[in-house]
Amino acid sequence: MNDWLLILPWLVPLLLLPLPASRPARWLPAFATLPALATALFAADNLTAELDWLLMGTHLGVDQTGRLFLLYSSLAWLAAALYSLLRPSLATGRGRFRIAFLLAMSGNFLLILAGDMLSFYLGFALMGLSAYGMIVAPATPAAIKAGRRYLAWTVAGELALFSGMVLLASRMPRIRFSDLAAVEPGMTTLVLIMTGFGVKMALPGLHFWLPSTYRAAPAAAAAVLAGPMLAAGLLGWLRFLSPATATNAATLFVTLGIAGALLGLAGGLLQRDARGVLALSLIH
Helix, strand or coil, rough: CCCCHHHHHHHHHCCCCCCCCCCHHHHHHHHHHHHHHHHHHHCCCCCEEEECCCCCCCEECCCHHHHHHHHHHHHHHHHHHHHHHHHHCCCCHHHHHHHHHHHHHHHHHHHHHEEEEHHHHHHHHHHHHHHHHHHCCCCHHHHHHHHHHEEEEHHHHHHHHCCCCCCCCHCCCEEHHHHHHHHCCHHHHHHHHHHHHHHHHHHCCCCCCCCHHHCCCCHHHHHHHHHHHHHHHHHHHHHHHHHHHHHCHHHHHHHHHHHHHHHHHHHHHCCHHHHHHHHHCCCC
């Protein structure tokens, strides 16, 4: 029974996809967040599950870090879903927005619960690529242009992450995160992984997709892009980089943080709309 606490959070959004679009279906995205919220609140500490039949053998688990991210993310997805109900718009009322929303939610919950690199990457890619459907849901020229820019940056980030993950996996006996502590990633691998997650976190120089996307996307989509999806990049760093590696790269992290703060401040002062200020404030 406990295994289902690790399976249902990402499986329920997928199971709700085939349901036909109707007025009651507007509640489905909000309902889909409840299993993840229940897992974050009630799952036992260090609960794990093995799914040998899935992919190359999927390892799921929830630790203290994952519980915190799952609680925050499930509440953020729930808030965005409820907002789209209380303040419906033409874009968020469309079935394609609901499908993209559920797919991105499923990917986000899967990467949080993943205990191995392949499962994390699958969830990360599903989340990132599905967000494109939410951004272009308004079907305006600005939304379509912003969606194309977002997709190009996302695909580039996915390729960098996948390349770094392959290099990292080649040094490991297994692809579980628990085996990363004894692995020295090397500079090339470190740069690729930081770049892959850096696109999602909008690091300085990797943030150019951000302003146009936040201006054009529906409010519910902008909320999850700014919240759980951005946090997924931070979780990726925590999962893929061992404490020793993070310590060695501390100067780089501090430099990026200072540069991001200064760039966000300078860019935000030049913005004339609230969404532009929000977007640039997210540069890390």
